[in-house]
Amino acid sequence: MSERRIFVDYLARMEGDGAIDIIIGPNGELKKARWEVWEPPRFFEAFLVGRKAEEVPEIVQRICGICPHAHHITALRALERAMGVQVSEQTVLLRELMHYSDWIMSHTLHVYCLAAPDFLGYESVIAMAENPELLPTVQKALQLKRLANDMIVAICGHEIQNRTSVVGGFTAVPDGATLRALKERLKAAKEFAYETVKLAAKLASQPPCPDLVRKCEHVSLHDDTKYAINDGRLVSTEGLNVPDWEYPVWLIEKHVPSCNCKHAIIKGRDSFMVGPLPRVNNNFEQLSADAKAAAREVGFSVPCFNPFMSIVARAIEIVHSIDRSIELIDELGEPKYEEPKFEYKAGESYAITEAARGICCHGGRIDKDGVVQKWDIVAPTARNVYNLEKDFEEFVPKLLHLPDDKLTLLCEMMVRNYDPCQSCATHSLKVRIRREG
Amino acid sequence: MRRAVLVLGxxxxxxxxxxxxxxxxxxxxxxxxxxxxxxxxxxxPGLNLLDFWEGYDRVVVVDAVWAELPPGTVRFFSPEDLEKRLAFPVSQHGFNVADALELGRLLGRLPRYLIFLGIVVRECVPFRVGLSREVEAAVPLACAVLRAEVARLLELP
Structure with a gap:
């Protein structure tokens, strides 16, 4: 038998670097299983040094157009803790609503535009829309994405990057009537969210997905009182339970001699997974009642260690995000303008929020004049790379009987399970399969 | 339907x-x-193009294009030209203008008059601000033909 190679590179950005590169030896042994990642936040850490504290959340939201609010809110929380800034309850609620809008947008886009075409055997969401039976589903998905974008505009004054949220609070707040109009649209979107859970469960039940189970440590935020998104303790399915600001101690990066990328591990243990599946596993009880009911209806039970079930976890979180957004709008009532206030104070702190695709970590040290001395950023995708490679190692040998095209698709799906933050690049995958030997 | 023209850069x-x-x-x-x-x-904008032009029946999209023409060439294209991949709009986002167009057609969400004004580019280098000489020089011409096209579209019944 000859050597077999699965190689998938990215059309954009990667300048021909291998993105997925798997080499299977003549006897079916895995000789290489690598996913190479572009890590833009690294530039940011360096050029934030010397900036004023209040510029940090403004700048870091530009790391990513898909999860800008995760980076923004994490930086806010780290800075506010470092400088001892207290924010109002209204600010906490608005930030939560802002972040849930992002989840709804990102999860909907992922489920329908990236994952569903994979599972259904379409080249893209456009090809999917060409099927008249699926066209209404695509239409509804785009409507839900639009609703999420409109929520972001109402709170942030702008699509994608926000123009209202700053250290200490908000420079402008949405009016109650705008929020209530969004609430009506959210209520109307619930049915489609249920349908999404059912569809996701059906898709993930297709062979060979149900057999691809690999137990690994699942890491997320956790709060006993509510589903953790912007705040909480850092927990795992293996008993990690520490304050979020201690992440630099527990989540570390190991250099691997044969590889030029770093591997994220938990101190004293090994690789771990972050994202919707770990969140649902660690926080099932805190999901909204309807989200739990939808999960039970499709037979989803925790803990679940099948990464292909991430699409189901994401769909369950769409239901939850809608329910929680409605609650938040009720709690906010008529938001009032409160002047954001803070004073510079020397300090060091770290924080975590849950980006749609997993924990997003920021933190650093500022001096008495509010000048950044050091800043650390770790995006969720960087946490997942090593874990994904372990999925390759575990699953690929089980799938060797498949022809190259099926095996390649499944490898791509293993990447997309993690909804990597280069999902834009992942969309334009260019595939090349090479047999060697 | 408003009798208005939307210009998207x-x-x-x-x-x-x-x-x-x-x-x-x-x-x-x-x-x-x-x-x-x-x-x-x-x-x-990717798929947000569909939201941008919601409610408009006459739209001009101005975008950089790759084509086998000298950099700085200014050309109108119709959606059909784009479909045939005569020109590729440059976008780093997953969904580009061509995708939005295709999806818009399937969803019945295309404006009645949709016109593309393409400016042929020399190079699209990441992290560079500013245009290359030939492309910069084409901006006044592109603006003039755009202005004329907008006037024409406004007059259409």
Whole structure:
């Protein structure tokens, strides 16, 4: 038998670097299983040094157009803790609503535009829309994405990057009537969210997905009182339970001699997974009642260690995000303008929020004049790379009987399970399969 | 349906010539505009294009294009030209203008008059602000033909 190679590179950005590169030896042994990642936040850490504290959340939201609010809110929380800034309850609620809008947008886009075409055997969401039976589903998905974008505009004054949220609070707040109009649209979107859970469960039940189970440590935020998104303790399915600001101690990066990328591990243990599946596993009880009911209806039970079930976890979180957004709008009532206030104070702190695709970590040290001395950023995708490679190692040998095209698709799906933050690049995958030997 | 024209300037301001669509609509806004003309710097809108033109029946999209023509060439394209891949709009986002167009057609969400004004680029280099010489020089011409096209569209019944 000859050597077999699965190689998938990215059309954009990667300048021909291998993105997925798997080499299977003549006897079916895995000789290489690598996913190479572009890590833009690294530039940011360096050029934030010397900036004023209040510029940090403004700048870091530009790391990513898909999860800008995760980076923004994490930086806010780290800075506010470092400088001892207290924010109002209204600010906490608005930030939560802002972040849930992002989840709804990102999860909907992922489920329908990236994952569903994979599972259904379409080249893209456009090809999917060409099927008249699926066209209404695509239409509804785009409507839900639009609703999420409109929520972001109402709170942030702008699509994608926000123009209202700053250290200490908000420079402008949405009016109650705008929020209530969004609430009506959210209520109307619930049915489609249920349908999404059912569809996701059906898709993930297709062979060979149900057999691809690999137990690994699942890491997320956790709060006993509510589903953790912007705040909480850092927990795992293996008993990690520490304050979020201690992440630099527990989540570390190991250099691997044969590889030029770093591997994220938990101190004293090994690789771990972050994202919707770990969140649902660690926080099932805190999901909204309807989200739990939808999960039970499709037979989803925790803990679940099948990464292909991430699409189901994401769909369950769409239901939850809608329910929680409605609650938040009720709690906010008529938001009032409160002047954001803070004073510079020397300090060091770290924080975590849950980006749609997993924990997003920021933190650093500022001096008495509010000048950044050091800043650390770790995006969720960087946490997942090593874990994904372990999925390759575990699953690929089980799938060797498949022809190259099926095996390649499944490898791509293993990447997309993690909804990597280069999902834009992942969309334009260019595939090349090479047999060697 | 409003009798109004929407002009969408597309491009990434931090990718060299890719920003030319933004430069052209900025130049358009500097001059006086007839009533009923809306100009939006849409950036790299992807599928949001469909939302931008909701409610408009006449739309001009101004964007950087790759084509086998000298850099700085200014050409109108129709959606059909794009489909045949005569020109590739440059976008780093997953869904580009061509994708939005295809999906818009399937969803029945295309404006009645949809016109593309393409400016042929030399290079789209990441992390570079500013246009190359030939492309920069084409901005006034692109702006002039855009202005004429907008006037024509406004007069259509």
């Amino acid at each position: 597309c491009g990434n301001p931090f990718a060299g010539d890719d920003a030319v669509g933004l430069h052209v609509v900025q130049a358009l806004k500097e001059g006086e505009l007839p009533a009923g003309v809306n100009v939006v710097e849409a950036g790299t």
